[in-house]
Amino acid sequence: MGSAEEDYNFVFKVVLIGESGVGKTNLLSRFTRNEFNHDSRTTIGVEFSTRTILVGDAVVKAQIWDTAGLERYRAITSAYYRGAVGALVVFDITKHQTYDVVDRWLKELYDHAEPSIVVMLVGNKTDLAQAREVPMEEAKMFADNNGLLFVETSALDSTNVEEAFETILKEIFYKVQKQKQRSSQSNTVSLASENPASTAPAQAERRPCCVAL
């Protein structure tokens, strides 16, 4: 437990959800390993991967849970929403049906996750633009109206994948910072050591701090 690359200030738990076959597993492998697998296998249950990135001065470890998209698996997968500070709700821009059910995924998410969870709507497979069924403006408007971040990606050609994860991790980070400020205003006895971002990231023996919003 604990090596050089394991030094981080925050662990953010993020879940990947959305209909079966929209490309969740490949989005994850593109972000964490820069890999895309044409022969990706159906995800049974949940899988998991991490990547550590720099947000401002802070080292943030993204702990990303990739879930099975089939409806009946939700009883299992929804257990993983607990403690998540971010969620990517993914749909396939070439299959309108996967966009139509985003509403249901959001409801499912808000039923089980913290209300303050940061949610990003992700339209994946822009490399198949000629087969597009969901106009970008439509999805963007839906995201705006529902207070979601929005991005279109292609796990296949890497478009916006890095940006998608970076954006949501930054957003989570700022939310955490704001919350800290608020709590330190109301609570004057808060200790300096409780603010991990103020300490140098590489400092030895720092215990990672898991953040729940």
Next chain:
Amino acid sequence: RLLETDSKSLRSVNGSRRNSGSSLVSSSSASSNLSHLEEDSWILWGRIVNEWEDVRKKKEKQVKELVRKGIPHHFRAIVWQLLCSAQSMPIKDQYSELLKMTSPCEKLIRRDIARTYPEHDFFKEKDSLGQEVLFNVMKAYSLVDREVGYCQGSAFIVGLLLMQMPEEEAFCVFVKLMQDYRLRELFKPSMAELGLCMYQFECMIQEHLPELYVHFQSQSFHTSMYASSWFLTIFLTTFPLPIATRIFDIFMSEGLEIVFRVGLALLQMNQAELLQLDMEGMLQHFQKVIPHQFDSGPDKLIQASYQVKYNAKKMKK
């Protein structure tokens, strides 16, 4: 009586070769010629298949033990069908009619076809025979069992059957497995049975590996994080096919108990390492290390799984 001698002698070949009994296998083992052994095991399995009804009644235990050593590849199709009594099922005659019908699950099934054994020659090409028959069997099943319809995971089981036998036969075996092997319960929309399996497995860990159990608890490492797919695909999405097929042999002969046994044996064999790891480390260990731990052969794992104390009575409660 023939079978008895043969099964004993086969054991002596697979295990130590000290006993040079009077049976035909040990005499040929002197030349340590693998093809002879194979030939002998073929003769033995040939007899078992020919006299199945009799053998099953009178030599149940010996057959079980032979299955644990692995069914020879060429006998798998027939032996699996015999083990689950899938021969001469009336539903087989409906199969071609079912294929002409439309199932509400077709879209769901289609989405998973290319994602089932995507690296296997039989299934990897788009619109190949493998993909077509896999779709056919999944669709036919979804029509005869509207409540379950189609559930992810089951296609890996059907895919394995299709690697051994024609589609009508695979369909019959799958129907049997769903009905008689708890699979139907596992794949029902509520998936409550999976929850029960997770709970039962957890109780086994608590009883047999208490230290590991405490470690899992302290790391919030839930059973479902690593074991769901063990049950839903009988390890077919965990291990490479040669290993998983051997476990599946035993599943065909003894049922879901083998998943509990192999699962606990895996934890036992990995306990020392797991105890050193945090939740993330353990997940990585399950995803990356364990799948290839037995690439040289599953015998050690299968032996260990039969040393696991499995209390069938307790499980029923």
